[in-house]
Amino acid sequence: MTERHVGPDEPSVRSAPDLHRPGACAWPPAGSDISVLMSDPELQRLAGLIRQEEFRVGRDLRDELQVFQDRRDYALLLADFAVLSRNCSAKHGRWGGICVLTAGHENTAPHWGVTSQGAIAWLGTAPDDPEPGPSVPCTVA
Ligand SMILES: [Zn+2]
DSSP: OOOOOOOTTSHHHHTSOOTTSTTTTOSSOTTSHHHHHHTOHHHHHHHHHHHHHHHHHHHHHHHHHHHHHHHHHHHHHHTOHHHHTTBOOOOBTTTBSOOOSBTTGGGTSOEEEEETTEEEEESSOOOOOOOSSTTSOOOOO
């Protein structure tokens, strides 16, 4: 079986929306149920409180957990993949995979890492990002 390549003159490509224009793929799409929900002032207030608490706990744990950040930084410097492969794979919804603790720590400590805005601690993990391409829900006006 040969792979079929689609060129720019293909009818489906010519009629495709311009996904590179500003706002073409904003997520969540404007007007969607989730964007209406996310714009709710009470939800935004609660999200702000959660963010503050994540940074407060992150600061509180910094003296205890900074050694893990140092270990990760040193492993990156040496390209020590044995050490790096033992790191937790959890992701924060905003900051991604920044947890520097050893995998399996969830029963003893929250996820913890350092962002450009300071140390942060959180519970749970964000889902993987959707794959780019036609399977990503996108409404273009
Ligand atoms: Zn973790």
